[in-house]
Amino acid sequence: MTTALRKPAMMLMALVTGICLWGSQTATSYAGMSSSQLEAEWTQLYGDPANYNTPDHVAPTADGGFVMLSDLTSRTFGPTRLHVIKTDASGGTEWETDFFDEHYVTEAYHGYDIQQTRDGGYIIGAGLDDRSDGGPLYRAYLLKLSSTGQVEWSRAYSTVFENPVNSVQETSDDGFIVTSSTYNRSDTAPAYVFKTDKDGHLQWDHTFRYSGGGPTDFRDGQAFNAAAETSDGGFWVVGRYYDSSTYYPLLVKYNASGKLISKRMKETSDWGRLDYKQIMPSADGKGYIMLNAEGLWEIDRSGNTLWNLRLTDSSRELDDISFLQMNRVDDGYLVFGKDQTSDDHVILKLNAEGKTVDVLRQEIPGYTGNFNHAALLQDGGFVYLNSIESSAYLQLTKFKLVSQGEQPGEGEFFLDDSEYSVTVNDMIDIVALLKKPDGTVLPVTKETRFSIENPEIASIDEEGNIIGLAPGLTSIKAEYNGQTAAASLLVVKPYVPKPVNRISEETGPAESDSTDPGSVVPGSTDPEPSNPVPADSGDTASGSSDSDTSNPGSADPDSSEPSTPDPAGAEPGTSQP
Template sequence: MQRKITSLLACAIIIFGLGSEKSYAASEVHSDTQPIMEWSQKYGENSTAKSVSPTSDGGYVMAGEITEIDYSTPYPDSIKKAYIVKTDAAGKLEWEQKVTYANHESESSTAYKAVQTRDGGYIVTGSTDIDRQTCVFLIKLSPRGEVEWKNAYEGYYFQSGQAVLETSDGGFVTTGFSAGYATGADAYVLKTDAQGRKLWMKYYNFSGDQYFSDIIPARDGGYVAVGNVNIDEYSSGPEDFSVILKLNEQGEKVWEEFYKRADGAMRVDSVIPSGDPDQGYLILQRKWDGKSTTPILTQTDLRGKVIWEKTYDQLSKETSLGQVVRTEQGYALIGGIYDATESSIKRKYQHVILTLDKSGGLIDNLTFGGADSYALGKGIYTNEGGFVLSSVTGYSSQQKATLTRVLEPKTEPSVSGSFYLDSDEYSISVGTSIDTVAYLKDTDGSLHNVTKVATFYSENPEIAEYDKEGNIIGHRAGITYINAVYKGQTYRASVQVLRAFVPIEKQLIEE
């Protein structure tokens, strides 16, 4: 079973589709000013934090686990409980709740995600062990943290809830990791009513093993889930692919879109609605080439078709970015980097945040904290212009669930002035290419070539698109526009692609 679970957790999913892809090193753009740590608070003893969510009063709710010793029996034993913490805006503890399903000696329960509900309470999703089987665990808490109900839902040999949302009818939907014992596992979505009674639990099979990593409300009703599909049971490779799936309110499939790629493997981690209501969704995945991971952010339309892709080369092979969130400037990718010189038991982590503009262009690269971090959880962007991040500090029995709030530094261009391309209009033939140069003109008239650190994308990649070296390539006759983005400034130029020239002599011979 351990081998099976490990293989599924390690599987990586590939994304491919029509759209421009820009790749550049995240280390080329970074802030000399580190983010300001406003506060950092620790909770519990021998505890961990998996995620954090905002609350309507300006505070936060954290989900994780805590291990306590049960002295009620002649032979004291440890019990792992789901751990939920409510804080105020400064991270100070307001209440905490520790929940088990049946309080068995061998029970192990974990909370992965807690979100506030419309009645002011909280819905929590996670996992719990029942008779050597790991089941999805849902907990409903009151606004003061009292347990209103808790339910476990049996399915495959190993299932956990990692994403949860409240539905329009007052019920709840959850999904997450799924694994079988000797056979492959299907992705699942569970729907309950407001009291936690199961209405349906549906499974989805695409090929081999699969599971969903995130689920959100669809823009046009129903739900959108993203997940991983692993052909090989015990390894990741180019046969792996990812999926975005639209479900109606009854869990029936409306449409699906697969993303495949031949140059590596990739794991899909996160999906959010696009900032543009006319577009669809942003999905974040991590490409694995056998040596390191590289995040790829993809903008889709309302049916999952790729509009554009952006690739961000990470600081090092030890960097992993697994969450996309919306910010005031655009978006941010959240993750971390670990110290490879340490053993896996005492490996130190630091938080990493890439801030992006609304077109996915890189604005800033922030690495900070984590001197005693043992593991990193998920984070959020706050309306006040900062981030609240969950993590685990300390090691072994000394570890503690931790929330940290940092303020986003105000990033300005390295020099003042105007940003532009070397031309307003480009003209090329089908099958040919032309390079572009991006400049930043200082107020004193001096020019700075910023081509290597700017981001480029095409509005119609079927006509013309950018390659990884910044060249425009003509694909089909027509007119489109390309955009260059640098630290919040955007420049737009037209591209006319002409039909390839054929000499008259050749035309006569062909005729």
């Protein structure tokens, strides 16, 4: 199947001119956010289509820009490398670098987390596919970069289990606290946490084992997801553990030396049902706030519940929402989530006591809601990192809050052509565009809904890719923000030229270069036909006996059709021999 891809070029043309991509769809909002909507402020593309570009993580930086972590693998040959891109506030690339540490016997590094450090550099949490001891053994791996992307140090960390990094966070002594999941074939792997100094040297680590009934009764699925430093230099670490076919939330306290001080497990009325994804100091200064897929829980410094809020139970609008991230703001929290059954996203504003102040629910097509691929911003917007065109490119989109007085979809909506044609089993793509009142033209394909009048003739997906299924003429309908556009679509059969046998009256049959007397040059006649046609018989070379129906100019000697090619049987603009 051949593919004609015009979207990257069209999008890049718009981005070069500094145009904003407006991506708002239907929005439902409440309370103070009733005057706001989300809008896609800009979209940028990164990467080389000669590689597979797999997104890992995106994070905001102190200068208002962003840093992206991805895996980079050549489409032809080569190992998987770590790829880091630093952008400015508009998504423009400031620098980028690839990394592959040849000190280890490995074929792949996989990124998980990247954060900016206080010195302006970056710490990366990754996994190393280590084969030095016959492996593979998936080991935790840290990489420290300078503010300009230069490598300062890198280190791998081993247990008897596979232990990729889930999160890495800088500590008050300039070191790092790292959380991990561990895996092994016997399903007995514990959760894992370790602490390093500023140069990555291991200071302490701990494997947390939960026994469901005996010293060997361990289960897979134990994990630490995140950590928060305490005022005494210790850490609260959150995650999950597994017992009797059920996952439970897990909260563990370590002191500054890595000694386990306390743990809290099992479901209770004030504890929740799912594992915790984040923990951070609370806005009211009384303890720590934790997030899971259902809502927020605040604990005091000893780990006791101060309040809990199952946001999914608080209103019908939040029934199917899975909460992904939270940010602490001056007077409370911002919480970001996604509907599990639709493209609706939710941003909530809560005060320091957990009371919901504002709720914005809005459809944003095409965004999956992966925890690591989005970063919630202090102003209530967010950025989203994904890959497009079979991982040929990374795409970063910044969404911001705008008042309803600013209508993101204002302008003239149209398609890049009014007539399309495609061959059966081939693919072309449509680009949907919006011309703003100021004359700028923006690509809005991702926010457009497409349909085909005759689905038996062609199919079209949500990204505007059309595949020809059967010859025929149909129409395409595109809808964006209440506006519609239409175009015709012609699907034709593949053009397959047929060989023609001709005898020249002057030179006779074509000669063969072959020494085999039985061989025939393609396109020629048999030098010694078994049934020669008499010169005065009036028959054609095809052997037809009806001069009124023969068609010497046709590609098919037996055809009685006119020589003009059928549009449903040949590519537009071509003619048969």
